[in-house]
């Protein structure tokens with residue numbers, strides 16, 4: 001196996017930059033570019049001078065050798081902390097490459113760790129999530145993922161499924177003997193329970209994704225509802241144009257802010273029910289498309305006007321989306337036929353905006369808690385748990401219906417395979433390639 005090398009800290013000027021090498025020749029390669037003789041003691045830091053071919057000293061580095069297999073990758077690892085100047089660091093890497101190391105590919109250190117059984121795919125994804133997390137909740141979720149909670153849940157589901165599959169296989173192999181311990185109904189009931197549990201795990205991804213990637217919150221509503229005014233309050237600066245002309249906002253205006261430790265991107269969209277202007281109409285279409293993908297929709301309804309057809313349509317369209325309904329113009333007399341809303345606000349004096357902000361924050365993320373429950377750290381994990389739930393459901397239906405136990409077993413085997421893919425037991429190269437291409441080089 002080649003010895004690989006990469007900078008593990010970001011390129012740029014900083015106090016130190018850490019260069020990592022992994023592979024059987026790691027120590028020997030570093031020794032060959034050190035001035036003077038070098039002795040290595042496992043996990044003991046020592047200062048060394050790294051020289052180029054003309055023996056000029058490039059840098060003094062702090063070197064640590066971590067003997068395999070008890071290292072990050074499971075191989076011999078050497079970490080060199082050099083001075084954090086990209087010119088120095090790239091010169092160091094160049095001499096290490098000239099001495100026999102090969103530049104690492106993205107995620108290759110973690111991939112080796114996986115191949116050497118030092119981690120599994122779920123933990124590796126947890127690690128990627130930890131590095132990318134855009135909120136403290138995301139950090140805690142990632143830590144839970146790295147502790148193996150998802151793997152434990154998957155292993156438990158796998159055991160139950162293997163038992164049930166074996167139970168059904170027995171019926172198929174010996175249809176005349178009564179070997180089965182459980183009735184079809186009992187098996188079907190267990191499958192339903194498992195399907196529900198797998199769905200609950202899959203659903204947890206919605207929240208974890210927001211924790212990890214930050215949230216997008218779209219403001220929608222009829223024209224002149226005060227969306228842009230509210231948007232400006234929420235982002236804390238005058239970003240969107242406000243005017244009494246209906247249809248002021250056309251393009252979607254976007255602004256990211258840190259809301260109580262979470263990256264939140266607010267989107268102000270074109271109001272609905274304005275004139276027949278084609279550009280305005282195009283703005284409405286764009287706003288609808290983006291708000292359908294948002295993590296939260298804020299429906300802004302002016303409560304000094306009667307509830308009209310446009311409002312009804314907006315409420316109908318957003319009813320399956322996570323949403324909060326806000327009543328603007330709370331400073332004006334309420335119209336008797338206005339919609340009753342949970343969050344009254346006034347854009348004149350920002351009354352109610354703080355309460356709304358708190359409601360938005362709790363709608364998009366729970367507060368940090370180190371739960372032991374399975375928290376997913378990738379879309380891939382979500383899709384697999386969904387598939388498991390679907391196969392459990394399919395197996396139950398087959399068993400209780402005309403298709404019978406043979407089809408049910410096939411479904412169960414598919415569910416077991418999906419669970420295996422989760423931790424990488426059966427992961428194909430393609431999955432690995434996709435996963436590791438998202439890692440940064442040096443990780």
Ligand SMILES: Nc1nc2c(ncn2[C@@H]2O[C@H](COP(=O)(O)OP(=O)(O)OP(=O)(O)O)[C@@H](O)[C@H]2O)c(=O)[nH]1
Pocket residue numbers: 222223224225226227228229230241242243244245246247248249250269270271272328329330331332345346347348
């Ligand atoms: N009194 C009062 N006036 C408001 C309030 N919110 C907005 N306005 C006024 O209503 C008008 C429309 O406000 P905007 O924020 O531009 O409304 P919008 O929903 O973005 O409108 P479009 O972009 O046209 O869809 C402006 O003149 C605002 O000053 C409010 O809560 N109270």
Ligand SMILES: [Mg+2]
Pocket residue numbers: 227228229240241242248249268269270271
């Ligand atoms: Mg507007």
